[in-house]
Amino acid sequence: MVGSVAQLWRYPVKSMLGEQVAEADVTERGMLGDRRWAVLDEETGKIASAKTPRLWRALLSCRATAGPDGAVVLGPDGRALADDGLTELLGRPVTLADTPPPGASLDRSKPDQVLARGLDADVEADVVRFGSAAPEGTFFDFAPLHLITTSTLRSVAALSPRTAIEVERYRPNLVIETAEPGFPEHSWVGAELRIGDGLVLRVIASTPRCAIPTLAHGELPRDTYALRVLAEHNRVPALPGLNPEPCAGVYAQVVTPGRVRPGDHVATG
Template sequence: MLIGSVERLRRYPVKSLLGEELSAAEVDRRGLAGDRERALLDLATGRVASAKHPRLWAGLLRYSAAATADGGVAITGPDGRGADETELSEAFGRKLALITERQPGATVERAVPEEVLARGIEAEVSFTVNELGRAAPEGGFFDFAPLHLITSSTLAAVDAEAERYRPNLVIRTEGEGFVENAWVGQELMIGPTLRLRVVVPTPRCAVPTLRHGPLPRRTGALRIPAERNRLVPLEGMPELPCAGVYAQVLVPGRIETGDAVRVTDADVRVN
């Protein structure tokens, strides 16, 4: 059944830095080629730097990362000039290392989003420590699974830009509200060969509310999901504000903007 089409493709070569727009990409078991292959490690804590802890790391969203032809990455600062580990360490007052391998048990700190909404990004708030990539293959610095999808219907419902939610795919859909909620547990075919399994709704943190490059702060990007779309992502978790869904790759393939997106009943399993 046809449910939409690929409106946008986005890649984030360094976790928590701004990403880049693509017209096409290869997708394999570990996700979209070049996505979240690197991260900044806080050498004092041994944790991956993430804007999920805004008081420490909201400023990461002033920097952007783009993959280079030789397999590397180019980081650009808010002044438009190139930036490296030394400059980033100086900017944040913490020793940072750009790493390419996710160690087993790698974690990030996630501020409690409701406390950030109520008290602001500079306030001392509670946070949890979350393991990266629990539903992703080895390698890559994914929060949970290797692909993140969000629909145009959801973006209209929350009245916010896609960039705030950091998806890999924006799916153009008909209908109102959080339509991708119904995709959880289903398999999607995108283009001629790519096959995905949608595994869980995406719980939202404070990141969508933050300044993203030229985009100003927008508290509604979290407040509206908190009011309209609270779900239990996984058994044992509380109801959380959600927008978008996470997916695993069943069959690799090439993806392009404009590709049709279909729900399929075919029985395909991850090898």
């Protein structure tokens, strides 16, 4: 036993605010309804992501839910937004897409440069291509599930001047209640997790953090310590051969699909 499921989250539109759910079906394509849609920049053909705050941080002022007829996007004032409303809000021509274009990619601004130069600075960026550890045709940056522990959240809060951190900043699918101090999920990399009655996940990598946790999320204000704490206290190699990066949480793939609910036991197997 390593803990139990504390919370479940999904984010129907990539880089928008998500929704907490009471239970969820999980398949090899991730949690049902998670990252099902994304905003496409019509000028560049790239996926819009708040990983580039200079252009796209306003995405985090929108809330998305998965409706029976598609994504429902609510703007900062609570009104429903279609493509023209998103274009006006973001200041660039965009459309809501349900399928990644061929060779889909996004820009990930260097987080250390964003911290040093500010949100509006034109900083260097890495190009992230979809599908390296996720099923084809999905909008996941790397893998279909992201997990974080309450131990990690408590550790970041204790090291922050605010003595608090909001789980929404790290955008996990599963929040795992754990008692072990520090950042225990990094030790799960390479292991399988058995959750509830049948769900089995394989943890494949620690999660390097971008600038997104530092940004305003809806009513949550900007908090640079959501990244600074990790940069100072939890730099680990996300993948073999890479330099250590600020990390929080882990990525996982689905070995055996299943249903997950808060309270489900989590064990390594």
